[in-house]
Amino acid sequence: MDGDLRGWRPCLLAGAVFAVCMAGTTLPTPLYGLYQDKFDFSELTVTVVYAVYALGVIGVLLLAGNASDAVGRRPVLWWGLGFAAASAVCFLFATALGWLYVGRLLSGLSAGLFTGAASAYVIELAPRGSSRGTFVATAANMGGLGCGPLLAGVLAQYADWPLYLVFVVHLALVACSAAVLLGLPETVRERRPLNTVRPQKPGLPPRVRPVFGPAAVASFVGFALFGVFTSVSPSFLAHSLDVHNRAVSGLVVALAFFASTAGQLAVGRVGVARSLPLGCTALLAGLALLAGALRWDLLPLVVLSAIVGGAGQGLSFRGALSAVADAAEEDQRAAVISALFVVAYAGISVPVIGVGLLVSPIGLEGAGLVFIACMALLVTGAGVYLLRRPVPVTEPGGVR
Template sequence: MDGDRGTWRKCSLAGAVFAVCMAGTTLPTPLYGLYQDKFGFSELTVTVVYAVYAFGVIGVLLLAGNASDAVGRRPVLLWGLAFAAASAVCFLSATGLGWLYAGRLLSGFAAGLFTGAATVYVIELAPHGGGSRATFVATAANMGGLGCGPLLAGLLAQYAAWPLYLPFAVHLALVAASAAVLLWLPETVAERRALSTVRPQRPSLPPQVRPVFGPAAIASFVGFALFGVFTSVSPAFLAESLDVDNHAVSGLVVALAFFASTAGQLAVTRVGMERSLPLGCAALLAGLALLAGALRWDLLLLVVLSALVGGTGQGLAFRAALGAVAEASPPDHRASVISTLFVVAYAGISVPVIGVGVLTGPIGLEGAGLVFIAVMAVLVSTAGVYLVRRLRRTTPEHARPAP
């Protein structure tokens, strides 16, 4: 029992390190309005700055998504923390738009190294038989960290001095503490190889993973697309359409979506993995409908409800997707398969967000948001129908609890 307690402590500490890194990726969210005032750029530029992060994530996942399978989890995560620290330094030094691009790109490198490696690391540190709980710790650390970023930055920007500097100084200190924790934690890869053995990889899947990967990827894409729009343009919508210029409120609204995702992930254990995917798609559709209502009638309540409902749906779908993919993956390919899932997810963050930014100029923020919602609603409805039909075919013979 004491051994399990100590093992869970290490698992939780690894999750905390994961959360610190991911918090840095959303830290600038409530600050974009201040950067717009300081550097004088458009809403399209905001979405491009945001999407640069996603391109950094995808690039690293494709070039080194399997690196931790070869060289070990800790070396890869230490490099991720180094990129997170470099990103914070860029924002602290920002004197123009180029610094923001550099900071977001480095933040994407950090997240790209962490998403697959840290998820697997947390699961591997758990005691035998603790896979379900460890999967929740990993996904909750991911989404909880993403939620803490805008909340921390919004509070500091609104109620403390130096709004464009203090959030990144605090994060830099947290990254340093995380590096010390990571150096204390054990390595979980027994047979490590040289870095030279790591090769760029095209997205590929072992045959046994392919049947579960399709629906998992669809749900992940739509959920992350909703989060992408929320984190990139919702502060501007709150300020321009609802006259909400409190940075703490903007950060809280964005954070609610990520915290609701964590709650949705927790519910998967009760709902079951197979049912969580279609239910998550249904909740995502409801969240999109609420966001459409918020854009149409300029209601803060609907924005909040959209964050809560859509975030819960994303959590339900994403944890079920991650659990199914991880369970189906061979151990020596697990990190690379999970990285491939994240490539699809981060494509959802980048491409639709830039599309919204491009459309904002000719048709306005409301019109661009409604076009995005319509496209995502068609996609998630198609996925939901497919998943419900698949559930009806498989439930009588293969129903089982979430992993």
């Protein structure tokens, strides 16, 4: 890519488009209680509706995670914005539970197209040699995810039409994002026809494999923690802590994503090699705080869990993304990043559905504690592995 196409202005504008798309994926979080009242469905259905989104993401990443390496970043992002708009329309006109499933699936397709392509796009638009490109990409991702429930919670609590206004606002933001994307440059120099894109086979380039395993485990646990927060924490706050203010519910969820952004910023200070084990430690502490919140029904522990666990997720996720992006060749970068997101979004779907299945027989507290125990074992194993075999750090000038 020509040097004059790089710079902070296009990088940040692309990050803003990324954030708008990701915000749309978490907009329904503080609204699930209202949808439960409207359509009369169970807590298990909430987790399944939520997980349909993750299935859409994983499907796109596996089938077309490398599409932007071939056809270019911008065409893939156009499709992503189109699916985001279609998802908002489904929620806007939802008259039955099936509309929620379709809306979440379309949202997942949008996020699946954006995660690999937009991350690579933002990194490539950053000034050459800068260490901040990956931070902008991951901050746009997590910051957007955090803004979604906060925006929806505030509008649902303090404005009219709680199930409609937020999606009208998001449609307007998507339209603005499309206008911004129209003025940004393409970064893929040698593009190929869409019919050359093939579904990705399981496997990674040899030079990526040594860093991918521990990076993927840390990403899985971090996203699983976020999955539980965004799917069942509003219900826990309402039923166990008597917190019915939807703005507060949205803020608690948003705090986890904002803390993730702060954790990502800290990677520049602690370094990629140390950020992964430190992130695993913070994730373990966040899980312990969440266990205490479930056991003793304490709102302060829920907030602390969101902050500490979110920071741990940010440290580990940016470290993971930096490590695998540095290890990948430029023409394989979006595909490798997409593979990391496949594992991460598996963390959002599988454990969350497991929690939903356990709520009926053992209650929300018991289901949450089982989830925490399983995630604690995984993150402890990853942390011990990383302490014994640190992630190798590439030469200066790599993507960070």
